[in-house]
Amino acid sequence: MVAFDQVNAAFLTWLHDNGAKVSASIALQDYSEEGAGRGVIASSDIKKNEELFSIPRHLLLSPLTSELSKKIDLSSMEGWNPLMLCMIYEYCRGSDSLWKPYFDILPTEFSTPMFWSEEELLELKGTGAIDKIGKQEAEAAFHEKLWPVISDNGALFTSSPGNNSEPDLDPKKDNAISTFIQIFHRMGSLIMAYAFHDTAPSTDKEEGGDMDEEMDDDDEDEEKINVSMVPMADMLNHKTGHNNARLFHEKECLRMVAIANIQAGQQIYNTYGELCNADLLRKYGFVDVPNPHNIAEISGELVINKFTQQDEAGKDEKVEWLLEYDGLEEYFILEADGEIPEELIGCAKILMMPLDEFKETVVKNKKIPNTKLTVEVQKGLRELLESKLATYPSTAKVDLNCENKHHVS
Numbered sequence: 001m002v003a004f005d006q007v008n009a010a011f012l013t014w015l016h017d018n019g020a021k022v023s024a025s026i027a028l029q030d031y032s033e034e035g036a037g038r039g040v041i042a043s044s045d046i047k048k049n050e051e052l053f054s055i056p057r058h059l060l061l062s063p064l065t066s067e068l069s070k071k072i073d074l075s076s077m078e079g080w081n082p083l084m085l086c087m088i089y090e091y092c093r094g095s096d097s098l099w100k101p102y103f104d105i106l107p108t109e110f111s112t113p114m115f116w117s118e119e120e121l122l123e124l125k126g127t128g129a130i131d132k133i134g135k136q137e138a139e140a141a142f143h144e145k146l147w148p149v150i151s152d153n154g155a156l157f158t159s160s161p162g163n164n165s166e167p168d169l170d171p172k173k174d175n176a177i178s179t180f181i182q183i184f185h186r187m188g189s190l191i192m193a194y195a196f197h198d199t200a201p202s203t204d205k206e207e208g209g210d211m212d213e214e215m216d217d218d219d220e221d222e223e224k225i226n227v228s229m230v231p232m233a234d235m236l237n238h239k240t241g242h243n244n245a246r247l248f249h250e251k252e253c254l255r256m257v258a259i260a261n262i263q264a265g266q267q268i269y270n271t272y273g274e275l276c277n278a279d280l281l282r283k284y285g286f287v288d289v290p291n292p293h294n295i296a297e298i299s300g301e302l303v304i305n306k307f308t309q310q311d312e313a314g315k316d317e318k319v320e321w322l323l324e325y326d327g328l329e330e331y332f333i334l335e336a337d338g339e340i341p342e343e344l345i346g347c348a349k350i351l352m353m354p355l356d357e358f359k360e361t362v363v364k365n366k367k368i369p370n371t372k373l374t375v376e377v378q379k380g381l382r383e384l385l386e387s388k389l390a391t392y393p394s395t396a397k398v399d400l401n402c403e404n405k406h407h408v409s
């Protein structure tokens, strides 16, 4: 607890000393008992539109502010790579880095599936999260794009004695690569769960304020948007439907403002976007229950297998046609309202159709059949959903009971 308070105090002093303004009506709070780490609480009543804090742009950690950009040309690097290198560089500098008190408040461990054991990952069977973890792809990118830069510029990524960083960081040492991969995973997890899309300073524009609503590697839009770490703004947790603060990206600073009256003692939440639990888990390592944005993903492959298992005739022809006419998705999405998507009905109808009829009607008319549910299609879709359900190792009811028991104990 002492360490927790000390780190908070050092971080808040650092913010203050570097020109940030933090309202006296908010405080950092320990929500670790709820499994949510740090968060921000209203320490007295806050009115809608009140400013909670403002962070001057020079405190954002990004390739625009890190000294590394002056030492290495990062301009040709893509996606998160420039920010990743800047974070690794600043981290290696320890107390020589402006951002040392900020690194001290950021977590070193994460609960995202990226760090789960094989056995734990079995719990995700059936969900869309399991195919999207991307650990191997991330490590391949590290070896191909980042490690060559780090090892070619070893002196920049070497900790000096007494600078209070992790000891002995030196890319030239034996086995250094495994240490740097760990640092890479830590920085990648921080970017994934903490970074913001910052709009260009000159636009003085309010950006939905969301912590990175679709913060995916391939999302970054040329120069206009910078992926940036925003100290303090990233201390706010998320709870679906309880968002009461919003980040405004202004020319000189980023300002967090209350978008509702907030009573003393209430938690202050930013929104990370309208995310289903699979995405919340994959990016942030937690789920929301209930979550109206939840979805079930039915893979196109499952649909094809289900509807062609009795009669394979024309399977390839139909699949080819469906692909050409956008009738087959990689995943069909079922939302929380339980409506069957029209695309899925159309696809099922075609796959169930006798080959002659398919050629006579669909191919001839170049049209997906109407999406009215017939009894036969309804039955087929029901069986499809049952086979999808069978891919989950447990039901939501069982999971929720486990969770409740866990809270009680």
Ligand SMILES: C[S@@+](CC[C@H](N)C(=O)[O-])C[C@H]1O[C@@H](n2cnc3c(N)ncnc32)[C@H](O)[C@@H]1O
Binding pocket: 034, 035, 036, 037, 038, 039, 105, 106, 107, 193, 194, 211, 234, 235, 236, 237, 238, 239, 283, 284, 285, 286, 287
């Ligand atoms: C932007 S940070 C928020 C600050 C963070 N709680 C901390 O201690 O540094 C995002 C991380 O906070 C945690 N988090 C946010 N909202 C949460 C919630 N409703 N339940 C559990 N964890 C949450 C998750 O670990 C997530 O990856």
